[in-house]
Amino acid sequence: MPLPLAKKAAILVLLLLFAGTILSPIGGTAERWQKENQPAFNAATLEDAVGQGALLGIFGGFRAIMADFAWLRAYLHWENHDRAACETLMRLSIALDPGNLFFWRNTADIIAYDMPHWEIATRRHGGRIDLDPAVIKQISQKYAQRGLDLYANAVRIFPRQEGALWVQCALICQFRLNDPRLTADYYRKSAECPTPVWFAPIAYVNILTKELGQKNEAAAWLRSHIKKIRSGQYPAQSSAALDRLETKLRDIEK
Amino acid sequence: MRNATLRRLCAITANTFTEASRQRFFALLVLLGMVVAVSGAFLRVFNFGSSELKFTADFGFGCVFFFGSILAVVMTTQLFFAELENRTALPLLARPVRRWEFVAGKFLGAWALLGVFTALIFGVLGALLLVRSHELAQEAIRAGESAPWFSVQGLAIFALLQWLRLGVVAALTLLVCSFARSLLYAVTVSSLALLVCQMQGTARAALASGSNSWVRVVVETAGRLLPDLQLFDLGVPLALQPAGVPAGVVASAAGYGIFYTVVLLALAVWLFSDREI
Numbered sequence: 034m035p036l037p038l039a040k041k042a043a044i045l046v047l048l049l050l051f052a053g054t055i056l057s058p059i060g061g062t063a064e065r066w067q068k069e070n071q072p073a074f075n076a077a078t079l080e081d082a083v084g085q086g087a088l089l090g091i092f093g094g095f096r097a098i099m100a101d102f103a104w105l106r107a108y109l110h111w112e113n114h115d116r117a118a119c120e121t122l123m124r125l126s127i128a129l130d131p132g133n134l135f136f137w138r139n140t141a142d143i144i145a146y147d148m149p150h151w152e153i154a155t156r157r158h159g160g161r162i163d164l165d166p167a168v169i170k171q172i173s174q175k176y177a178q179r180g181l182d183l184y185a186n187a188v189r190i191f192p193r194q195e196g197a198l199w200v201q202c203a204l205i206c207q208f209r210l211n212d213p214r215l216t217a218d219y220y221r222k223s224a225e226c227p228t229p230v231w232f233a234p235i236a237y238v239n240i241l242t243k244e245l246g247q248k249n250e251a252a253a254w255l256r257s258h259i260k261k262i263r264s265g266q267y268p269a270q271s272s273a274a275l276d277r278l279e280t281k282l283r284d285i286e287k
Numbered sequence: 288m289r290n291a292t293l294r295r296l297c298a299i300t301a302n303t304f305t306e307a308s309r310q311r312f313f314a315l316l317v318l319l320g321m322v323v324a325v326s327g328a329f330l331r332v333f334n335f336g337s338s339e340l341k342f343t344a345d346f347g348f349g350c351v352f353f354f355g356s357i358l359a360v361v362m363t364t365q366l367f368f369a370e371l372e373n374r375t376a377l378p379l380l381a382r383p384v385r386r387w388e389f390v391a392g393k394f395l396g397a398w399a400l401l402g403v404f405t406a407l408i409f410g411v412l413g414a415l416l417l418v419r420s421h422e423l424a425q426e427a428i429r430a431g432e433s434a435p436w437f438s439v440q441g442l443a444i445f446a447l448l449q450w451l452r453l454g455v456v457a458a459l460t461l462l463v464c465s466f467a468r469s470l471l472y473a474v475t476v477s478s479l480a481l482l483v484c485q486m487q488g489t490a491r492a493a494l495a496s497g498s499n500s501w502v503r504v505v506v507e508t509a510g511r512l513l514p515d516l517q518l519f520d521l522g523v524p525l526a527l528q529p530a531g532v533p534a535g536v537v538a539s540a541a542g543y544g545i546f547y548t549v550v551l552l553a554l555a556v557w558l559f560s561d562r563e564i
Binding site: 036041045046048049050052053054056057059060061062063064066067068070071095096097098100101104132133135136 | 327330335341342345346349350353466488492508510511512513514515517518520521523524532533535536537538539540542543546547550554558561
């Protein structure tokens with residue numbers, strides 16, 4: 034005697050749930066590995082693409098080309114200074130192909146450097162309205178922070194590029210925020226990370242001495258940093274870079 | 288007795304495979320798949336920053352999944368409903384052929400065809416990647432840079448995983464066919480289910496990070512209803528990254544695919560067992 038349809042459907046759903054529960058530990062190893070090793074499966078990169086989830090799912094393997102097309106469309110909106118469309122498409126490119134550093138760097142830079150000018154120009158109505166400097170500063174800070182957040186996320190995905198990415202953050206703080214303290218902090222982060230950029234310690238020390246007037250702190254930090262390089266804590270730093278740092282220390286101590 | 292069952296199963300499988308391989312739809316998709324996979328190499332002008340091999344491989348993998356899924360859904364549904372609509376299932380099931388043998392035979396025939404499709408596309412893609420990786424390696428040596436990495440073995444393992452993934456899709460389609468009353472309904476529901484299977488990993492990762500624990504429970508429960516097809520997306524690390532993928536991870540994905548296929552087929556047999564034809 035066949036079961037009624039509703040009963041059969043309910044049993045089917047229950048059996049599927051049971052099977053899913055039993056089978057998920059089998060695929061658990063693969064799921065965990067993907068989340069840890071593949072940026073495309075990292076929840077942090079997915080946040081910006083939740084609305085585009087369908088696209089992300091359907092084109093499972095076509096990610097690279099879809100990301101490139103999204104980037105081309107973002108360029109069109111960049112030319113028209115359309116902030117919302119440009120940022121959405123750039124973030125979609127990142128979400129589709131998060132393993133591509135090009136998208137991260139350019140998105141963060143466009144947001145931090147270009148977009149404040151676009152918003153300021155829009156609010157000025159072609160120069161007919163004068164904007165309060167405090168408002169201009171607020172707009173710059175808003176976009177700079179978004180750029181910095183993107184770089185911070187990129188560091189998690191590209192640990193080998195950490196030093197270079199912190200330098201980009203320092204440049205945003207230097208040129209968009211005019212904040213020497215924050216700029217110095219980012220140069221220090223770059224200098225002290227496992228993949229330092231050779232000039233980051235010198236840039237950090239220069240800001241401390243020339244802009245913040247902290248000559249003693251700069252010398253103390255540089256001495257300790259040189260000691261760490263000599264002890265092999267930063268194997269990525271070359272001997273030429275060490276020579277430059279020692280010369281810099283001698284200059285400060287004069 | 289066992290020999291007889293095996294013989295009947297082989298006969299249905301062979302018949303399904305022959306019937307399917309003669310269809311123009313299969314030939315068209317194979318041709319289209321190959322052309323699209325190869326065209327990835329010419330579309331690299333649109334590429335921003337990722338390595339050329341990764342771009343070409345990614346394009347080819349997408350091609351196998353996209354056209355393979357269409358083939359798995361449409362071909363399986365068509366093969367199943369052709370027997371019912373042409374009434375050829377009636378004399379077949381009137382003989383000592385059990386219903387589970389009919390369902391399993393249909394699945395094995397469709398899966399074998401999907402195997403041929405996967406092998407052909409991966410064969411073309413593998414040859415393309417191999418030739419290009421040699422060229423790029425020579426250019427890199429001349430420029431004093433490190434040569435790009437490409438593993439034929441990794442690509443072959445990924446091809447097997449893709450075949451298993453398409454097997455899950457075919458089994459899911461058969462489950463829908465076992466209760467569907469029309470071909471159109473079966474194709475539509477199977478396609479939507481495939482979409483959910485492909486998206487559910489993304490949806491779970493995105494929604495589970497929310498603070499509401501109820502949302503997390505609902506999303507997790509819903510995620511258990513259908514298989515997560517993103518688990519099989521191991522192509523790039525398998526074929527293009529020197530570190531590769533640990534054997535345990537490949538085994539985990541393969542085991543998940545095999546067990547899910549068996550479970551979905553068992554449910555399809557259960558639903559089909561008391562269906563009026």
